[in-house]
Amino acid sequence: MPNNEDYIVKVPTINDIHDQMLIKYFEDEVGRKAIILCSSFPFVFIGVIIEVIDDYVVVDVETTSISQLEDRDWYIHIHDIEVFYIEDGEGPRIPELRDGD
Amino acid sequence: MKRCYHVVAIPIRIVLNHFGDYNPNGMMYVLKENECKVKELVEKHPFSPVDLVQPLVIRANEGDEVEILFENQLPFATGMNFQEADYDVQTSDGANVGFNENTLVDCGEQTLYQITAYHQGVYFFSDLGNPASSDQGSNINGLFGALFVQSRGSSWTDPITGGCIESGMYADIHHPFLPSFREYAWIFHDEMPTVDLTGNKPLDPVTNQERESTHAINYRYEPLENRKKLIDEGVVCPDCDGEEVHHDSWVFGDPASPILRGYVGDPATIRIVHGGVKETHAFHYHVHQWFDDPTNQDSEIFDSQAISPQTWYDIKPFYGLGSLQGAIGDAIIHCHLYPHFAVGMWGMNRIFDTLQDGSQCYPNGERIDALQPLPDRPRPPSPTKKRPGFPNFIPGKVGCKAPRPPLGIVGGRGLTELEKNAAVRNPRPGAVFADPCAVADAPVVKEFNISVIQLPLIYNRQGWNDPKGRIFVKDEDIEDICAGRKEPEPLIIHMTAGTCIRINFTNRLPHVADGDVFQLVTRTYEVGMHIHFVKFDVLVNDGANVGWNYDSSVLPGETIRYEYFADVELKAWFFHDHLFANYHQQHGLFGSGVVHPRFTKLLDSCSGKEVDSGAQVTATQPLIPDYRDLTLMVHDFALIYDQDGCPLNPPEYPSSPDDPGLFGVNYKCEPLQFRLNSPECDPAYSFSSFVNGDPVTPILHCYKGDSLRIRLLQGAQEESHSFNIHGLRWKTERPDVESRFDSQQHIAISESFTFETYAKNSGDYLWTFETEEDLWNGLWGLIRAYDEKVDFLIPLQDRDPPPKRTQPLPECTGCPPAPPSVIESAAPSNAPLKRFEIVAFQIPILYSHFGERDPFGIVFALEKDMNDILKGYKDPEPLIIRANVGDEVEVHLTSFLNFNQFPFLDGIWPYPPVKEQAFYPPSVRISLHPQLIDYDIKTSSGETVGFNPDQTAGPNETVTYRWYVDNPVGTCGMWDMTDIRNHRSLGTYGAFIAEPKGTKYYDPYTLQPVNSGAQVIVVNPLLPVTREFVLIMYDGARLVDKSKQLIVDPVDGILLLDEIDEDLVDTYDNGSRGFNYRTERLINRYTKRAVLKDLFSSNVHGDPSTPLLEAYKGDPITIRLLNPSERRRAHGFHLHGHYWNSDDTDLSSQIRSFSPGIVTGFTADLPLHYGAGSFYNLSGDYMYRSGNIRWDLEQGIWGIMRVYDAIQAHLPPLEK
DSSP states (O other): OOOGGGGOOOSSOHHHHHHHHHHHHHHHTTTSEEEEEESSTTOEEEEEEEEEETTEEEEEEEEESSGGGOSEEEEEEGGGEEEEEEOOSSSOOOOOOOTTO | OEEEEEEEEEEEEEEOSTTOOEEEEEEEEEEHHHHHHHHHHHHHOTTSOOTTOSOEEEEEETTOEEEEEEEEOSSSOBOOEESSOEEOHHHHSSSOOBTSOOOOBOTTOEEEEEEEOOSOEEEEEEOOSOOOOSTTOSTTTTOEEEEEEEOTTOEEEOTTTOOBOSSOSEEEEEOSSSOOEEEEEEEEEEOOOOBOTTSSOOBOTTTOSBOOOOEEETTBOOOHHHHHHHHHTTSSOTTOOSGGGTTBHHHHOSOSSOEEEEETTOOEEEEEEEOOSSOOEEEEETTOOEESSTTOTTSOEESEEEEOTTOEEEEOOTTSTTTTTTOOEEEEEEEOSHHHHHTTOEEEEEEESSOOOSOOBOTTSOBOOOOOOOTTSOOOOOOOSSOOOTTTTSOOOTTSOOOOOTTTBTTOOOOOHHHHHHSOSSOBTTBSSOOGGGGSSSOEEEEEEEEEEEEEEEOSTTOOEEEEEEEEEEGGGHHHHHTTSSOOOOEEEEEETTEEEEEEEEEOSOSSBOOOSSOOOBOOOOBOOEESSSBOOHHHHSSSBOBTSOBOOBOTTOEEEEEEEEOSOOSEEEEEOSSSHHHHGGGTOEEEEEEEOTTOEEEOTTTOOBOSBOSEEEEEOSSSOOEEEEEEEEEEEEOOBOTTSOBSSOOSSTTOSSOOSEEEETTBOOOGGGOOOSTTOOGGGTTBHHHHOOOSSOEEEEETTOEEEEEEEEEESSOOEEEEETTOOEESSTTOTTSOEESEEEEOTTOEEEEEEEOOSSEEEEEEEOSHHHHHTTOEEEEEEESSOOTTSOOOTTSOOOOOOOSOOOOOOSSOOOOOSSOOOOSOTTSOEEEEEEEEEEOOEEOOTTOOEETTOEEEEEHHHHHHHHTTSSOOOOEEEEEETTOEEEEEEEEOOOGGGSSOTTSOOOSSOOSSOOOOOOOOOBOOEESSSBOOHHHHSSSOOBTSOOOOBOBTOEEEEEEEOOSOOEEEEEEOOSOTTTTGGGTOEEEEEEEOTTOEEEOTTTOOBOSBOSEEEEEETTEEEEEEEEEEEEEEEOOBOTTOOBOOTTGGGOTTOOSOOTTSSOGGGOSEEEETTBOOOHHHHHHHSOOGGGTTBHHHHOSOSSOEEEEETTOOEEEEEEEOSOOSSOEEEEETTOOEESSTTOTTSOEESEEEEEOTTEEEEEEOTTSTTGGGTOOEEEEEEOSOIIIIITTTOEEEEEEESSOBTTBOOOOO
16 A cells, blocks of 8 residues: 555655756856757757856857847747757867858 | 528539630539529620639538538439538438438439538538539539638638628638638639530640640639630730740730739638549649648648649648748749640739729739738738839730840849839849848858750660750750760759859750651740749749749840749759740750758769759758758650650650650659560569669669658659659658658659658669559669768768678679578567468459459469469458568568460550550569568568569569568558569559557458458557458459450440540550459449439449448548559549548648549558547448549449448447
């Protein structure tokens, strides 16, 4: 028989902790360049992290999938991010992508 | 809400255009309140089109009940059969099917049909009381219409007056929460019997022969031949030839065919309906694009789309009228099948930029009807003297050809004052009245210098050639191509998304094209480059001459500058000439651009150097996997000669519209008649490179594991084709991972598809245009995946380099290859194994109760059933086997074919015929090729292709295949690939059904477990117990009647045929047809009892010979539908009273009650919504059938799904 303690939700949950760590990670990387992939349009963002507001990361996007959406700040919901990489000076640099190069 | 309409079926004279072409025996549905008026108007205006003479379009909202009081005034029983609707088949089927009550209406009688509209879309309705395909049939004469079902809460108004309307082709649709939109009905129909003003069959003024049959829209058409007569008589434009001004309103005024009017930016829906009887048309709409499936925003983007008889789709152009760039002007809409286009199957979308209140006129003085602005859109500005709006700022002269565009032609003119006032801020060549490249800030500009030239094209090693090939080329390649240093191929240019494309386009063609056996002398003095998909200013940059636009073509020796914007990654975009396409498109004048993802670099696959053109390139991109890119452009009507200068399949007379010439793919063909080099001339090795060398047709080179993008387009001219890749598959909707897998695609001219896939294994993959006549005449090639490095192919940069070569590349030996030493399996080692012992043998097949039979049938069967079949204890039927996801399938196939039992031992197969008949002796070998499932192409594809080992079995030999069911792909065709000429018509096909994991199959009558059969109950612990019906729609069968006389279908099966026109059918129309080796030709029933209304009645004739699908009301039903047979004429499929998702794997896909475009290789899985009896679970007989009145229904492509409400002794119910 399960006892009542099995049904008690402990706060923060493991998901809360995971989410909070992600937010903190982005907060720590403000000012660095990131490549971010999301499952929704326009799917890819490359640019410098400006700030983190609640669970949104603000990115000065220099490259995305279509040019009309570039050179502007994007507010990206951190929990919608599927994959990201942030330049830290040690790993590989994110390539500069320019039309016609 | 209940809506009531009183509809009357009446005889009516239909005048199809202002030249007085008419159908004296037309028939139409009309609302009762308009009946007297329309009859009166027609009597008063016997030689002019009457607006009220139009296909009936009525409207309702989702969820509405619609009551139709139907009255018949035609001299035979008629009805209204609704697609998509829910209704009681006993009262409202509008037909007389099976044991149902007869719901047709005799002359002078009435009945009440009650239907419910539970989903949005087009509820096509037509008559089934007179299904004759001849001139006396009802559908061919116009007895069709549509109910348009809108979002719940919609209302509609007249676009001219703003008042309420009860019916009509055009309406403005309004909704409390949704944007208002323009709704246009665009109802294609074909073959309507037509005479000219004198009562005679219309003639072509050039050939003085009968012109092409009627291809119309909404009972209207505007043939080139009529307009040309005005030129020939000197009435208009004496310096013109004809085709180049066919669509020019400056010369002729507006056409009688539909003009869909709106303001720039207006949201719109064009409801495309095919009410015709025969042809699969290709709808093309200049300037605009739309989703394949408007309910699925991940579906493919189209701007040209095929449509089969009695099917429909909705077009919702992106960004509204004028598209993203806000193009104003006339955007032509047409069937892209060129002979149909020429004979008048076209109209326009007229996009105004100023308010039309009814006080304005066109340049020729014709009044412009008022057009109410949509209430939620900004009101367009009123026209002024300085800014009169389109078309009144264009400096044209009525009666003369449209003017050339300002700025575009090198050395040409500038802008007039009125043009300046109408122009964009920064007018420049190709972008004067809309600026597509302004969408992006400073986009990359890519410039191409392109010319059109004439040169001989050599199609194959046997010297088949087109001495007057006409092609697009880059200027820098002209010298190399003309000198023979570079092989001519369709021009494929490449660019990335976000590119502003500039073209300097030069006409280097001769002024006059010589006459020959195919074509009369034609003054093809103008040419243009009309583009699809990309964004452009339609007034000056269409590469065409349409309506009140400019003529944006160019004269010989001149250069015109075009500009387009590729705003996003696109499929390949088609380009072609729009001025004299009927003369020279089939000579090769077509090409394509490919818009790749941003940041892609295109490399020569051999040298690795960066390129911007080529049919086969390698793409490298930093964010997505690199890929190989191959563009295939198929075309028919290729006007070619053999090496001795003899024309191949010449027409009866030059410039005849009857399908001349042969076929090409990228200007090449590899006919099978030349691939009999094996010691015994065995067709089983026709595709073998060991025996016959590699084909001259394109071979895509790649390494094992490479990503591939195949771009498929059709460049010319009229016919459907069926593209297949053996051993590879792709997602139907490329952007949508939820869409189903396919390995086949129907294509019509101007359509474009991209297939993303990858070469899982090394070996040679066969791509085909699979219908018999295409394949026979050489439309096939290879995808060659290497397992080791070759020095003529760079590796993809983001993949590990291929291993160094250890084995020499194989070479042609002239000898058949050996079978594989080991049959590689794609399955994991612990996969459950299913074995099938299959035999192929010859046996007569009885096709119907009327004694029609194939005395030379070849069937696949399980070995255990062979004796029973041979002894007559069991009827032959197509072999249908099943396995589940996760299963490994091991097939042992044994041939028992006997050469002497083939019908034509001399190697000449006379019927059903193909173009370019030649010796091709029967093969006694056999094979079994499956679609969609996984296997090693080198050992288990069921065909001997390229440098793969032999995968066929000779007499008394057994070949083994190992297949792996890695995915629940449902219906897969299976067919023999050893001899497409001598086998397929005799029945060498079947089906493989890939079921979900854990499924068990039971006989529906005995409930015993089975492992084959067309009808089973499928039981899966996670899914509803379901009745599964497999319907194999076949064509091209060769049958004899009970007197052993050859049945020459379709002609022998045509009802009410007065006279036989020798040119009535094309080669690919021939052959008998039906489902699952059965047919129910109506001519037999009519001969027995000459009552049209009883033709589908089981009370009168008993049940048809075709499969009877039996179920209890509410039973879950899945229909597995496929066509593994051979003819090129596309079919449709419809099941009365039921509907399903158009993609069974995608719940958001559109709901429809039909499947379109059925040709060789087609597969579909149709889980019926709500099961047997549909929403109301009502019992009765539901007809399944083709939508082609001409020539499917009469010829036997129909049957019955019987839904019982009470338990039947012979049919156990499904266990809950």
